Amino acid sequence: MGTGAPTTAPGGPEAELTTLVGRRADAARVRELLSAARLVTLTGVGGVGKTRLALRVAGDVARAFPDGVHLAELASLREGDLLAQSVGAALGLANPGREGADATEALVAHLRDRRALLVLDNCEHLVDDCARLTGTLLRAAPGLRVLATSRQTLAITAEQVFPVAPLPVPDPQHPCAPRDIRACPSVVLFTERAAAVLPGFTVTETNAAAVARLVHRLDGLPFAIELAAARMRTLTPAEMLDLLADRFALLNGGSRVAEPRQRTLRKLIDWSHALCTPAERTLWARVSVFRDGFDLEALRQVCADDGLPPAALVDVLGGLVEKSVVVHRQQDGRSRYGLLETVREYGYERLAASGELAASRRRHRDHYADLTARAQREWFGPRQAEWFARLRRDHANLRAALEYCAERPGETEAGLALAVAPRHYWITAGSLAEGRRWLGRLLGGDGDEAGERIGERIDTARPLALATHAYLGVLLGGTADTLRELDAAAAVAEACGDVPAAAWTRHHRAVLATWQGDADTAGRLLAEALTAFRATGRLDGAVECMVKLAIVHAYAGDAERAAALCREVEETSAAHGESWLRGIARFARAVLDAREGDPKAAIAAAREAIGLMRPFDDWWDIAMCVEVIAWSTVDDPARAARLLGVLRLLWGAVGGNLETAPFMRERHRAFEETVRAALPAARFERALRSGAESTVAQALAFVLDEPPAVPRARVDGRTGGPLTRRESQVAELVAEGLTNQQIATRLVIARSTAENHVERILTKLGFTSRSQLAVWTHDRRMREGRPADGG
Structure with a gap:
């Protein structure tokens, strides 16, 4: 049995063998905390870099501690009784327990009148012993500071906790250069x-x-x-x-x-697992079935049983959060929990080994099936945006539930029900292609048995699933096969006696007819669907048919009928607290105003529509609103050209090969030809690229004539506020390429003061390099209309 003697560093921490990457802002924040608090604990999952960050900070602040910086590496220490002796060895005490005094008293005597920094590295497996010893030393030695690293906090008075996050990673959903x-x-x-x-x-x-x-x-x-x-x-x-x-x-x-x-x-994750209680290990395995996070309701529905009753779950979950296994964050005022994928996969292996995997995945599927069914019931109402946001947060869990249904024999029916509830989710979430893939995969699972199964269950999800699969194909612009798909969906709906599914099929065929420029057929089918929805008490379907009829009449030139339908939709939606269809009604109003020759009213109505659609990320309908706004700016060719670029960006975000909504294509092409003719070719192309190469946020700010978002690097809750006047001066000088010494000379300040200003600016803005700051400063000059030299 060894003592686990820690690394000793009488002159300070060891020299770094490799560079510390991406931690400039974190190091600055920890230094700031350490200047105000006597105990700072760096927490985080194993492998996140707590030790490296602590050593960097210790090296940075070493000059502030005349009696030294001392590192006690505790990972190999197993006996809490030997903790004080090990810390004494790190302080250079030859025999901390000499002359009968215990080791703690010797440490107190040594540190009482000294100004020193003690780094306690890897405290998690001795957390209680470390907490007691640290508390004793801090009370006895007013000049002592302690910087600890641990997967779990020490939880003593005056402890400042700094969670060390993983390094930022590229977003695979938004590829960049x-x-x-x-x-x-x-x-x-x-x-x-x-x-x-x-x-x-x-x-x-x-x-x-x-x-x-x-x-x-x-x-x-x-x-x-x-x-x-x-x-x-x-x-x-x-x-x-x-x-x-x-x-x-x-x-x-x-x-x-x-x-x-x-x-x-x-082995790194094994270490964390060994620190957990049996209940925590069980819960770690069970929560691994979630993808990209979960909330307390999901935790109770999926993970509770007689061994882990609902009343005990929060405490056990708290233990996993404290040990940095589970990450807790607040989102929209509610708690949400998650695991890093590495930690989740480890738990998933444990779950499979326990024999609970199949049952856990089924409970997981059942929970999200229930969640989507509730969302469908309340979709046409005041909680519409709330339900969309909730489903969007759990998009990865919905995928996992669909995977379960697609992989398991006999689960096709449940999967289809899950895939179509709520019916508009794939449309509003901008996931048209994904929704169509899931429906195609699940519908294909029934194969040739489809005909035999018609009529077995009147409440089958298959008719609506067939119709929705075809409709997503319509919205993606592929119309060659969609009419046949819609015919097949109608046949199945009629055979099953599924009146709402048959009505939706008529709605979808009407949209396809609109795409093809056949307003008469579209109007007839929408009227038939509207009658069916009213007869079955489906208000959401009835209102959607009304708003689509309004658009058809607006394009057909029947302004009076279109306006009346828009009023009815807006009044009904407002009375029920519904937002999405009300937004589409405002779009229909914008189309009507544009055709009536009132561009200002068209722009105002389209912007109102975008405001109602934005909470749903409904890029399809937002893009159509931008079309109307663009057409209404034809008298300002430069702005119109940039809006054409924005349209390319937005239609690209929708997916497929769309350049605009098919029923708007002729007007769009005529508009583009007019704008091209009004501008020199080079100027047109510059304006077009400006819109197409912007971010979605920048594009919408331009469309809505709002102030553009300030370009920023990654910013999190630890960054500060706006720059002070002096910091702005320093930022300008950094952008000019001046070194810290040159900045100090220019501003008549000490070099260390200049260094501190630069560090604080980088921390505030979430940057990691002076070049990022220079680019940001240049962009700010451009936004403020100042010349590039900062004058």
């Missing part, structure tokens, strides 16, 4: 470590996408990224991605001089 990928901290780390084993490695056009996906799959965990980089001796990033199905086998090439628990990813 290799230049931007290379600047992402997680990619910078991978590149540096990969170049160490494969000299000359860099991120290129060829490998950028694979590297971005790789660091994203690794959760931005520095330890996992470094293990992956070490594999560059034998594998490419793309090959590593293929092998990540078993990341614990792949990532096992750590340093030979590291602690055993730090040599492989599995």
